[in-house]
Amino acid sequence: MRAADVVFPPLSQDQPDAEGVLATWFVADGDQVAKGQLLGEVMVEKVSGEVHAPASGHVRLLVAEEQTARQGEVIALVE
Amino acid sequence: MSVTESATIPAEPAVRRLTTARAMVEGIAQEMDRDPGIVVLGEDVAKYGGIFSSTTGLLDRFGPQRVLDTPISETAFVGLGIGAAVEGMRPIVELMFVDFFGVCMDQIYNHMAKIHYESGGNVKVPMVLMTAVGGGYSDAEQHSQCLWGTFAHLPGMKVVVPSNPADAKGLMISAIRDDNPVVYMFHKGVMGLPWMAKNPRSVMAVPAEPYETPIGKAAVAREGRDATVVTLSLSVHHALDVAEQMATEDGAELEVIDLRSLVPLDRETVLASVAKTGHLLVVDEDYRSFGLSGEIAATVAETDPGLLRVPLRRVAVPDVPIPYARSLEQAVLPVPGRIRAAARELIGA
Numbered sequence: 001m002r003a004a005d006v007v008f009p010p011l012s013q014d015q016p017d018a019e020g021v022l023a024t025w026f027v028a029d030g031d032q033v034a035k036g037q038l039l040g041e042v043m044v045e046k047v048s049g050e051v052h053a054p055a056s057g058h059v060r061l062l063v064a065e066e067q068t069a070r071q072g073e074v075i076a077l078v079e
Numbered sequence: 080m081s082v083t084e085s086a087t088i089p090a091e092p093a094v095r096r097l098t099t100a101r102a103m104v105e106g107i108a109q110e111m112d113r114d115p116g117i118v119v120l121g122e123d124v125a126k127y128g129g130i131f132s133s134t135t136g137l138l139d140r141f142g143p144q145r146v147l148d149t150p151i152s153e154t155a156f157v158g159l160g161i162g163a164a165v166e167g168m169r170p171i172v173e174l175m176f177v178d179f180f181g182v183c184m185d186q187i188y189n190h191m192a193k194i195h196y197e198s199g200g201n202v203k204v205p206m207v208l209m210t211a212v213g214g215g216y217s218d219a220e221q222h223s224q225c226l227w228g229t230f231a232h233l234p235g236m237k238v239v240v241p242s243n244p245a246d247a248k249g250l251m252i253s254a255i256r257d258d259n260p261v262v263y264m265f266h267k268g269v270m271g272l273p274w275m276a277k278n279p280r281s282v283m284a285v286p287a288e289p290y291e292t293p294i295g296k297a298a299v300a301r302e303g304r305d306a307t308v309v310t311l312s313l314s315v316h317h318a319l320d321v322a323e324q325m326a327t328e329d330g331a332e333l334e335v336i337d338l339r340s341l342v343p344l345d346r347e348t349v350l351a352s353v354a355k356t357g358h359l360l361v362v363d364e365d366y367r368s369f370g371l372s373g374e375i376a377a378t379v380a381e382t383d384p385g386l387l388r389v390p391l392r393r394v395a396v397p398d399v400p401i402p403y404a405r406s407l408e409q410a411v412l413p414v415p416g417r418i419r420a421a422a423r424e425l426i427g428a
Contacts, residue, residue, distance in 0.1 A: 023273030024282055026096045041098075043273040066277060 004055040006076035008069045011044040018071050020044035022063045029061045033078060044071065053078055097285040098271025100132040102244035106251035107134070107171060109289040111141055114169060117255060120147040120156055121173030130175060131211050131270050153183035157208070161191050164206035169255055174210040177264060178221045180229075191260045192235030206261075207254045212240075213266035213313055213364060215412055216275060219403035225312070225396075228363075228370030230262050231341035237261040237294055238341040242269055242315040244285045246339055249292025257294065266364075268313040280316040295343035299352070303332030306358035306426050309349055309375050311338040314362045314413050321419045329428045341371065346378045350386070353379055357388035358425050362413050367395035392421045 012018040024041045027033055033053045040051040053059065060077040063069050097105065111117045119125075119134055119141075125148040128135035138146040149156035153174060160172035174180060180187060187208065194204050214223030231238045237259050241247040247265065254261035271281035300315055301322050308318045315337045322333035334352050338345065353359050359379060361372040372393040379386055394413045402408050422428075 021273070024098065024271065026282070041273050046274045048273040 003060070003077040003079040004057070005074045006039065006051060006054060006059075006078060008042055008071050008073045008075050009049045009051060010071050011042070011047045011049045012071065016071060018044050019068050020071065022065055022067050022069055022075060023048060025061060025065055027059055027061075029059070031059050033057065033059045039076065042069075042075075051075070094284045095287060096282050097244050097248075099241070099244045099247045099265070099281050100135070100270040100272060102248040102285045103133050103251050103265065104135055104137065105285070106248040106289070107255070108137060108140060110252055110255045111137070111145065113289070115145075116168045117171065118145045118147065118163065118168060119171045119173070120149050120160060122149060122151060122156075122175045124148060124173050129173065131265070131267050132272060133173065133209065133211075133265065133270075153179055154186055157183045157186040158190070160206050160208070161186060161194070161204060164204045164260075165194065165202055169205050169207075171207040171209060171255065174208060176222050177210040177212045177226045178224050180210075180226065188233050188235075192233060195259065196235060203258045204260045205258045207251075207263050208236075208260065209263040209265065211267050212264045213268055214401045214408060215268050215313070217403060217405050217408060220400040223401040223408070225264070225266075225363075225365040227264055227311075227341055228365045228374075230264075231344075231371070232369075235260070236342065238264065239294055239339065240264045240266075240311045240341060241292075241339060242266075242300075242312050242337050243280060244271070244283045246292050246298070246337075248285055249290050250294065250339065252289055253291040253294050256291065261294070264312070266313040269316065278313075278316060280319065292339070295340045295345055297339055297345035297348040298337045299334065299348070300337040301333065301335040303334035303356070305331045305333060305356060306360060306422060307334045307336060307349070307352040307356045308360045308362055308418070308422065309336045309338065309352075310362035311341070311371075312364060314364055314418075317413065317415045317418055318362055321415050321422060325419065325422060325428070329423065331422075331426055331428055333422060344374070344378075346382075349375060349378060350382055353386045357386065359387060359391040360418075360422055360425050361391065361393045361395070362418055363393070363395040364413055365396060366398055367393060368398050370395070389425065389427075392425045394418050394421045
């Protein structure tokens with residue numbers, strides 16, 4: 001089965017490629033997750049947003065906490 | 080579990096972790112599902128979701144009849160909560176910063192805290208007054224205080240102060256179900272907010288089902304034989320960090336007591352620990368004089384001063400307003416450096 005991309009959500013409408021920070025992962029790399037489950041919290045400037053699982057499976061975290069990422073970037077996979 | 084075993088066992092469902100803020104909201108939402116008499120009101124609790132995310136998502140889930148943004152009049156909306164509680168509802172009222180208590184203390188102290196007594200026990204006031212406390216992020220004199228000693232000093236209110244996500248949920252549920260007014264004080268630094276300083280201890284596994292954390296029961300956050308650190312709220316995290324550091328670098332084992340509640344105060348847990356270690360350090364982010372640290376000292380002295388092998392130490396905010404300047408603020412707060420210096424002095428390390 002193809003892995004589902006978990007993308008950094010668009011928090012800034014003005015800047016589609018705005019850079020943000022991966023604030024918190026609520027799951028660990030390799031955890032079994034259910035579709036719709038809250039995976040993490042991200043932030044652009046001081047606006048925060050939630051990241052949910054797009055599918056059920058094992059999650060592979062690609063960006064560590066406190067690392068930066070751009071909106072739309074793939075930050076995790078669900079396999 | 081051996082490596083071979085772990086490789087063959089299929090992955091179990093992930094342990095669900097939450098921030099303190101999310102754990103509080105989950106506790107409130109689960110109780111609101113159970114009891115239609117629970118309402119939430121305060122400044123920016125509805126549309127904004129609480130400026131420290133203590134009510135995020137409740138408006139969408141329960142609607143504007145049960146989650147209400149109020150005008151900026153603390154006297155009016157704390158009074159509204161008291162009236163609703165007296166009439167049988169269970170309101171949760173948020174005072175945005177505890178520092179704002181000055182404008183509504185008549186409602187809090189002369190009414191919320193006294194109606195039950197004045198009525199000879201005939202009238203109950205089952206409300207939760209929740210409020211953000213604490214400093215460390217340059218918010219200055221009027222937005223950085225803890226003031227739990229002030230509320231605990233005045234009779235008629237229970238006072239709870241969770242330090243972590245699991246206790247935040249359990250104490251919220253206990254506070255809602257309690258028939259007495261409960262002041263629920265959450266430190267901004269333990270909420271796990273993305274825009275505050277990163278605090279790894281503000282995210283942890285939290286049971287999904289509703290549960291109560293007992294009010295009036297302290298927790299031994301870390302066991303140790305050499306000295307007792309009695310503390311609460313964000314200072315628990317600092318004390319645990321210091322304890323881990325001292326275990327490695329000084330060969331000393333600190334026992335860390337998280338009070339969790341100030342009213343009622345779990346004196347037994349404090350005394351049992353001091354009887355074991357003979358050394359006491361009280362760490363309090365409230366003002367030093369006439370407060371919690373003195374109360375803990377008096378508890379030991381009244382019971383048996385001989386429990387202490389050396390004089391106790393206190394790390395608290397010296398009796399000055401919290402400064403705005405970061406360097407000065409760090410100088411007055413009970414930061415890990417101050418805790419460690421006092422602990423080393425205490426045990427003669």
